[in-house]
Amino acid sequence: DTVTTSVPQGDVDNLLQQVADEAGLELNMELPSGVQSTTIGASTQVSQEQDELTQRLARLRQAE
Amino acid sequence: GSGGGNYSPGPGDPLLAKQKHHHRRAFEYISKALKIDEENEGHKELAIELYRKGIKELEDGIAVDCWSGRGDVWDRAQRLHDKMQTNLSMARDRLHFLASGRKLTIGTK
Numbered sequence: 001d002t003v004t005t006s007v008p009q010g011d012v013d014n015l016l017q018q019v020a021d022e023a024g025l026e027l028n029m030e031l032p033s034g035v036q037s038t039t040i041g042a043s044t045q046v047s048q049e050q051d052e053l054t055q056r057l058a059r060l061r062q063a064e
Numbered sequence: 065g066s067g068g069g070n071y072s073p074g075p076g077d078p079l080l081a082k083q084k085h086h087h088r089r090a091f092e093y094i095s096k097a098l099k100i101d102e103e104n105e106g107h108k109e110l111a112i113e114l115y116r117k118g119i120k121e122l123e124d125g126i127a128v129d130c131w132s133g134r135g136d137v138w139d140r141a142q143r144l145h146d147k148m149q150t151n152l153s154m155a156r157d158r159l160h161f162l163a164s165g166r167k168l169t170i171g172t173k
Binding site: 044046047049050051052053054056057058059060061064 | 084087088091094095098101102140143144147148150151154155157158161
């Protein structure tokens with residue numbers, strides 16, 4: 001069975017912080033910014049674009 | 065903090081930026097050429113023109129020296145170089161096929 005209780009938001013935050021402290025976590029840890037993934041993404045993207053051209057050119061050649 | 069000094073911008077080298085620039089233009093030209101070519105409804109002259117422009121960009125991109133550095137970005141640049149080489153060869157074949165089939169003069173050297 002489910003018991004619904006109304007808990008003030010401040011208490012929830014405090015509890016979360018307490019749990020996080022015990023676990024040694026940084027709650028305010030920022031998610032990885034876009035910088036790194038963008039750099040990697042851009043580099044592999046150019047490769048994929050060239051691959052796409054290769055595939056399309058190959059298909060046309062087969063259709064000749 | 066947000067003012068970290070370990071930000072590493074893009075390709076990081078003018079040569080690699082140049083290679084990427086030519087890749088980008090080649091991709092745009094050849095993609096458009098392929099689209100027309102695949103539809104197979106005339107307009108082959110336009111496809112031929114776009115292939116020629118794309119081929120020029122591939123040649124310029126391939127001419128960029130990407131063996132003067134070491135590391136991941138250079139490895140990737142060398143793989144991109146190889147892929148552009150492949151596509152240059154295939155695009156040239158396609159251009160010749162279209163041009164000969166249409167009995168067009170395409171500014172032969």
